[in-house]
Amino acid sequence: MAALRSLIGAAVAALGSVLFIAWSRFFPVQRRRRRYLECSPATEQVKYLDRQILVLGLDGAGKSSIIHALSTDTTRSSSAPTHGFNSAQILHQGLRIELLEVGGSHNLRTYWKQYLKNAHIMVFVVDSTDSRRLHLARQELHQLLHEEPDLPLMVLANKQDRTTALCLPEIHSELSLHRITSEREVTLLGTSAISDGAAHSTRLQTVKTLLEERLQSLKGTAQNGSNHPQTTQCHTSLQRDG
Incomplete structure (x- = not known):
């Protein structure tokens, strides 16, 4: 029984490590992406x-x-x-x-x-x-x-x-x-x-x-109401x- 508990604890710890690594790699990218979107100027439509x-x-x-x-x-x-x-x-x-x-x-x-x-x-x-x-x-x-x-x-x-x-x-x-x-x-x-x-x-x-x-x-050029x-x-x- 003690051996089983030890085995389950090791598995949970390993799973937790995997989840932490995935979280630490994914979310910084998301945060950087969010900051980029927040800081980038809005696309302006060209007025011709x-x-x-x-x-x-x-x-x-x-x-x-x-x-x-x-x-x-x-x-x-x-x-x-x-x-x-x-x-x-x-x-x-x-x-x-x-x-x-x-x-x-x-x-x-x-x-x-x-x-x-x-x-x-x-x-x-x-x-x-x-x-x-x-x-x-x-x-x-x-x-x-x-x-x-x-x-x-x-x-x-x-x-x-x-x-x-x-x-x-x-x-x-x-x-x-x-x-x-x-x-x-x-x-x-x-x-x-x-x-x-x-x-x-x-x-x-x-x-x-x-x-x-x-x-x-x-x-x-000021047109003064004229196109020319x-x-x-x-x-x-x-x-x-x-």
Whole structure:
């Protein structure tokens, strides 16, 4: 009987030791985990400022390919015509940037001006090889500029990879950009939406960076009830990167 009691006591002691070891190993981890959860800052939901880039131009200018390149950092060889609207989104340093394209066919051009009021920058795309319709592009562009005198403007002379493309000074003249005398920021760039870096083209990554920098500068600008910033003296810059 004494031996049995001794055996049971040893078993209980061994079991107690096992339980103590398990408890000492488990609960400190739980306590550390609890302290970590208590001390770690609550996950904050990012609050983005909404900005819109309105992309316009005649049909066939390459607007959809440019939006694709700006939003994905990749180029593609072709794109189906936009018969309505096309949009993409970029998140950049607290900004939620919407790239909104409205198709450039005759019927859709009548709706262009309705989208100007929500835009922070207008990107106007022209086909550098379509000299026959540059006068029409000029007419449409200046009507838009008349509607929104302060809206920053970036003109992309697209398809600079083609041998028949007009050079930037010719595009500048054909679009009568010298007539823009109001207080507006204007930039003219040569691009190629399918090669992103043809001999006389600005890389689309550079275009994207310029747009993001311009929108970042609006973050601290007082809007005074308007979507458009107050700009300094009008200047037109022709940029090439190749």
